[in-house]
Amino acid sequence: MHAFSAKPNPGAGIDYELFLDCVHCGLCTASCPTYVVTGNENDSPRGRIYLMRSVTDGRLPLNNQVREHLELCLDCRACETACPSGVQYGKLIEPFRIAMDQAHDGDRAPHDWFHKYVLFGLFPHPKRLRWALLPAKLAQRFGILRGMEKLGLMRMLPQRLRQLVYTLPEKLPSEPALPEFLPAIGRRRARVALFTGCVNDVMFRHTNWATARVLQQNGCDVIVPRDQACCGAIHFHAGASDPARRLVDANVKSFAEVDRVIVNVAGCGAMLKDIGHHWHDDAAADRTALAAKTRDINEFLDELGLIQPEGEINLTATYHDACHLGHAQKIREQPRKLLATIPGLKLVDLPETELCCGAAGTYNLTQPEMSAILSRRKLDNILSTGARAVLTANAGCLLQIAREARVRREPLWIAHPIDLLDLSYRKEKPPV
C-alpha cells in the first residue's frame, strides 16, 4: 500500500481514527514551541499530523524532509492542551516515530554511537551513570571543566557529548542512597512507594530525599523498592520499544505491593501513567494497574491535603510548568497551591510558562540548536519576572534552565517545588 517503497508504512500500526480527530482548525499552532520558533507549518502540530497522515495515506514518501520535521517535535504535548477537539497527539507521534526508526531507509544510522553508548548505555543505569560521571565529578572538583572551557578545549569534544557535559549540574550530589523504608511522622495517613528514577537519583538525589521527608511529614510511610528500574521513557521516545517494555515490566513487579507510586520527575510520571496503552499483550492489564496508581508528588500531596509548613521563606520565585506535568499530566494548579502555603514566599507569573524549555527528555542532546533557542527564550522570560528562584518539577527542566543560567552567569536558584517545601518544613533557608 505504500506508494513509494516496499518497506512497511510507519503509519500502518496507528489507529486511523486518531488522525481523523483533527479538524485542521489550526488552534494548536501558536502553542507549539517549534512552530513559534520556525513559523513553518511543517513544524506545527497541525502540520505534523498532516505529514504523518499523508505518509500513512501514501501521498508522501517518508523522506528526509518529512523525518526532520517529525524529529524536531519535542513531544511536549502543548498541542494537546491547546486542541479543543481532543486530538491525542502523543498517540500519533510516538508510535509513528518508533515505526519511522524501524522503517529507516538506510540514509541514516538509526541508533548511532550516541544513542547506543550514552543514551541507552548509561542513562537507564544509575550505577553505570555514577561511574561514568566520576571523571566529570573529579574534573569539577579540580575546576578542570571550567579550565577546559576557558582554553576552548571543550570544542574538541563531539558536539552532543559537549552538550551533555555542559548540562551537568555544577555539583554532583554526594548524599547517600535512600533507605528502603522511611516511617511516617505523626499520624499515619498513607503508605506509598517512591519512584527514584535513573538520572534523577544520580543528579537530584537531594530532591529524592526531600520528597521522602515531605511525605513523612505528611504522615506517609515511604517505601523505596531497591529493584525498581528506569521508567523506560528515554528508550521509548527514542524509538526503542522492546527495551522500554522490559524496564516497564520490571517496575510492574517492583511496585506490585503498594497502592500509590509517587513520582517527582514529571517525565517519568507521564511515562508511567501512559504505559497501559503502549503494548497490547498479556501484561497490558498489569501495566494499566501500575499507571492507575502512579501519582505526581504535587498531585498526591494536593489530594491528600497538605500539612501546613511553617518555616518562613522570604523569596520571590516563579514557577515553570514542565511539559510533562502541565501538558501530559494536566497538573498545573496543584504545585502552585502547595507553594502558596509556604509562609513568606512570593510566587510571580512566568510569561510563556507553558512553552517548553527545550530539555524535553534527551531533546537537548539530539536537537541542540532548537533546544538552545528555547532555553534562551525560557531564561529571558524568567529574568523578565525579576524572580530570584525558579521552581519546576522535572529533572530535565531543572538541568536545562540551570545550564542556561550558568552559561549566562545569572545567579538564579533552580529547584524542585518539593525542595522548597522541604526547606520550609525543616525551617531552613534556600541558598539565595
Next chain:
Amino acid sequence: MIASRFPSLLAELRRLLGDDHLLANHSEMVVYECDGFTIEKNCPDVVCFPRHTADVQRIVQLCNEYDVPYLPRGAGTSLAGGCLPVGGGVLIVFTRMKAIEEINLRDRYAVVQPGVVNVWLTNALKGTGFHYAPDPSSQGACTIGGNVATNSGGPHTLKYGVTVNHVLGVEAVLTDGSVVRFGGPAEDYVGPDLVGLLVGSEGTLAVVTKVWVRLTRDPQAYRTMLGIFDSVDAATQAISEIIGQGIVPAALEMMDQGILIALEQAFQFGFPLDAQAILLIELDGLEAGLDEQRDRVVALCQAAGAREVRRADDPKERLKLWKCRKQAFGAIGRLSPSYCTQDGVVPRTKLPHIFRRITEIGETYGVRIVNVFHAGDGNIHPIVLFDERVPSQVKAALDASGEILEECIACGGSVTGEHGIGVEKIPFMAKLFTPGDLDVMARVRDAFNADGRLSPGKLLPTAAGCGAEHKPHGAAVPTVERSHPGRRAAL
C-alpha cells in the same frame, strides 16, 4: 503555464531569501494546500517566509516579472478557504514577520507586523491597563494580518466593534510592487478611508506588511452571568429584550443544549444539561454602574422566562467560561463524526424567527443542528451534524446549510458575519448583491489588482455583473483538487 517560467523564478527567490526562508520541495508544501477550510486543496508552487517588507516587495515584483499568482497567508485559520492557492503560485507566509514594533500607551496604539498572533499582543499588554479589543475565538493562533484581511470579530466586538474599528493604518505592498502607507498613528487623515477599504478585503487588494492598531483601556470591572432557559425561544426573546432596552453588554452569547452537552464532556464546567439554552452575558465598564445594569439584565431574563440567572463573577470561573465558549467549535468533534458550521447574520429582533426556522430546516432535511451564537450581534453559527461516510447525509447537511443562509438573506441579513467569503461563499455573493454592486466591487479590485495575480479566485464571482468578465488574465486557470479531509472537517 507556470512550470516553464518557474525554475528561474525559484532561483531568484532563493537568491533573495536563501534556503532558510523558502520551501520548494513538494513534501514540505503539502501542509500549505489548505487552511481551516479543507474541502478544496491545491499546493502552492513555492512557499516564502519574508523577513521584512523589502522581501515582500521583491517577491511581489518577481511574481509580476514572471507572471505568477501569489497570495498572503497568516496562520491559516481561515474557515472560508482564504489561503487556498487557486492556480498555485507563490504563497507568502507571514509567520516570520512577527515583531511588535512599538507599543505607545500615551497615544493608545501599537505597531505590529502582520504575523503577530492576536493573543501575543494582548499578552504583551498585560499589566499596562490596555488591551487590543478584537478577540476572535481563534485568537490564540490567528495573526493580526489575517484579522485585518478578514475584518475579524469576536464575542466582545458586540460592544467594542470589529477589527476595522481598531485599525488606524496599514503599510501594504501594492500589486505594482510599491510600498504604501495608508493612515498611520494619528486619526482623521484627509480623504476617502482607504484603510477601511483594505480591512476586510481578504487579501485581494494588497499585501499588508504592517498594522497600526488602536489600544483600548481595560474595563474597570466585569459582571458575568449565565442565563439558563428551558426553551430556545425564551432565550432568544431575552436577547432581543436586552438589546431592545438599549443595554449593550460587552458580550452576549447563546449556546443551545446540543453544544452544552459537548462542552460539558470536554471541560466539565457544570452546565445544567437539562437546560435548552444558555445565555452567556458579560457586562463591563465602571464598577459604579454595573450592579444596576446587572439587575436590569437579570430582570429581563426572568421576564423572558429564564429558569435561573447564575453569576460567574469569580475571575477563574469567568476565564473558564470563556474558554468553554471559545473552544465550542472544537468540542463538536465529540458529538458527531462530521459537522459544518455557518456564519450567517440576522437583525437581532429576528433571532427568535431564525431559530425556529433552523429547527424546521433541520427537521425537513433530517439532520441534527446545534447552535452557538454571537447572539448580541445577530451572528449565528448553526452547526449541522452529519456523518460524511453516508453520502445522503452529506447532501442533506449542505442543503440545510444553504437553506439557513438563504433564510438569513431573506431576513435582511448576511451570509457571513466574520469568516469572510474566501472561496467558500462566492456562490452567495450574487444572492446578496446586485450585478451592479458586484460590478463596482470588481472594478475596485481591478483598480488595485489589475492583473489578478494577487489571490485569484477569491471573494468575487469570476464573472461579475453586467456580463463583464473579470477573470484574471495573468493567472493560470484555477485548478483545485477536491477531496475530503477528515471526518469532522468543517465544510
Next chain:
Amino acid sequence: MIAAPPKTLPLSEIYTPATQADLAETVRAAYAARTPIYPLGGGTALSYGLAAKMPGWGLSTASLNKVVDYPARDLTITVEAGITIAELQKVLAAEGQHLPVDVAQPDVATLGGAIAVNMSGPRRYGHGTLRDYVIGITAVDGRGQEFHAGGRVVKNVAGYDFCKLLVGSLGTLAVVTQLTLKVKPVPMSAAWLAVDTTTFEQAEITLAAVAASRTTPTAVEFLAGSGWNGEADDIGGELSESAGRVLIGFEGTAAETGWITSKLQEELSGPQRMRVFAEGAASAALLARLTSFGCEASSAASPLVLKCNVRPSRLMELVAEVRKLFPSAGLLAHAANGILLVRFDGTSTIHDIAKSLLGVLQPLASKCGGQCVVWNSPAPEDLTRAVCWGPARESDVALRRVKQTFDPHGILNPGRFIY
C-alpha cells in the same frame, strides 16, 4: 433646503431629484454629457476644499430625506442621505436613542454631507466617528451606477466595505443616497470637568493623565486663544487668552458620572483649578458650542479654519507653535484624538498665513504623525492644492486609481480635492 445659496460653486443648474432612482438618472445624464456634478447636502461645508472651477450641475439631496426603516429594537436605522442631522436625532430620540456623533449646524447639515466630510466633534473620543456607525450604504458612482455595500445588520464581512471608503470621500467618488446606521441608547446623565492650565507642559501632563485614567471620558477637549469669551459661562468660566483649558466630558448613569467626577479630580489632583459644570441640559449646549467652533459662520464671512491631526502626545507641541505664529487665533482641540482646529478672526486671509502653513505647520504636523489642512476658507479661489491639502502622500496614487474606478470621467466635485 440649502442653507446658503452656494455662491462658491459655478452652478448652471440645481437638480433636486425626488427619488434615489431620479438621482441616479441625473448622474447618468451628466456622465453622458461629461458635465461636472456638485452634490449638495445642507451646504454647510461647501467652503471646504479647493474652489470649483468647472461649471456644472448642483445635485441636491434635499428631497431624499425619508426614514426608510427604523427597527428601533435592533438599534439600527435606515434613512435617505438628505435627512438633516437634527431630524435624524429627533426620530431617534423618540425611542430614547441617538447617533452619538457631533455635527455642526445640525438643522441644515445632512447626514450624507456629514459622511462626505467625515464630520466629528468632542464625543469622538468616547464614541468614535461616522465610520464606526455606517453599516450599510447606497450610492451612485460617477457613471450613474447605483450600488450598495454592507447591509442592515451590525456585523457583516461580505464584499468590500464601501461604507468606510465613502466616509470622508468629499463627494468625489459617489453620491451617497441611503445609509443604514448603528445607533445607541441616550445616556442618562452627563457632565463636564474643566481643568485650567497655565503652561503647555501642564496641559500635556493633564492630558496624559486623562489618557491613562480609570474613568471613561467621552470627550477630552483643549481650548485656548481668542474667541472663547463672551459666552464665558458656557465653557466653564472666563478663559484668559494666555491660558488654556482642558474640558473633560463624561456620561452614563447618575452613579457613573458621580464616580467619574470624584475619581477624575483625584487622578488629576495638582495645582490646576478644577470644577465640575454643565451637568444635564447644559452639557448639550456646551457640546453644540464646541462642535460649531470650526464651522460657525460669523456675521461677516465664514472664518478661515485649519485642521491638524497628530499623535495626541504631540498635540501641545503643535499648539505651542500655533500660539507663537498666530497669537490672535482661537484654538480648539479634540485633544485625546490629536485633532486641532485653528480659527482665524474675520480679517486674516490665506495669504497672511500661507507661508507659515507651508513652511512650519505642515512639516511640524507631519513630524508629529499627521497632517495640516485648510478646513474652511472664506475664499477658496485663493487656495492652492499644496496650501489646502498639504504635501502629496504615498497613498495618493492608489487614491487616484480608486477615483478613476468610481468616476471615470472625473465629474464628481472635480478639482476640489487632490484630483
